[in-house]
Amino acid sequence: MTTSKLLAKTYAAVLAACMLAGGLSTVKAQEAGQAMHAVETPGAAPFALYRPASTWNVPGVVTTSGAAPGAGDRDDVQYLLSILDLLAKQGLADRSRVDVTGISGGGRMASWIGCVASMRFAAIGSVVGLRAGAPLKSDPARPDSVSCRPESPLPVIAFAGDRDTTNPMEGGGSKYWQYSMQAAVQRWATLNQCQHAAVTRRISPTVYQVLYDGCRDDAVVTAYVTEGGGHTWLANDEVMWAFFASYARAADGKLLKVGR
DSSP states (O other): OEEEEESOSSOTTOEEEEEEOOTTOOHHHIIIIISOOOOOOTTOOOEEEEEOOOOOOOTTOOOTTSSOOOTTSOOHHHHHHHHHHHHHHTTSSOGGGEEEEEETHHHHHHHHHHHHOGGGOSEEEEESOOOSSOEETTEEEEEOGGGOOOSSOOOEEEEEETTOSSSOTTSBSSTTTBSOHHHHHHHHHHHTTOOSOOEEEEEETTEEEEEEOSOGGGOOEEEEEETTOOSSOOOOHHHHHHHHTTEEEOTTSOEEEOOO
16 A cells, blocks of 8 residues: 655644555556545645555456456455554544545445445545446346445545546446446435435536535535546546545544535
């Protein structure tokens, strides 16, 4: 695992994010520019970026070995949670302000973490990989609601490109993918009990945002789409860090909206 740290000489009570690589990526590739970087923002809280090294075992998803993880394979959810416990014990992260993000397979793993360990994280981010559970077997164009039941509302930020042929925004593709990016975003909005209809606004000539708010515990769900964007790191790092800095978890697991 490699670590990037900014704005702090000591790291207790630091905002921390775990950055998960895609199935064919590496930590070195992330550091070379294919993934999230720490961004220094005046007046922002201290933060750190951790990059665990792994090819992620997401239940029901075929890995680069060609087979889906079985009952005897490594439990990557427990692996990540144990890393976070260690970082907190060493004073390198604030348990109440830990987030997880990733690209491609790492984005799917971040989504899965949100489904099964929501009370351990303040927010999740997914880049070209947002899911909301497995595809429904009887209708793969829809998420299987039984496969993703977070215990708590969880803020979600996602980034995608409409020319992605690996994890297509419109759905289809590999068996693990199938339902559309829109279906994933809508499902997270339902899970967070968002009361307002989606609002779409233009951010730049090539990027637009879809936002669901009015959600339980202010757990908004938002997606940024790059027109012409493919299967690569499309996230705006400053936007993602600001999103993560807006949330925390109380000791009892309740989600809190906080200032930066």
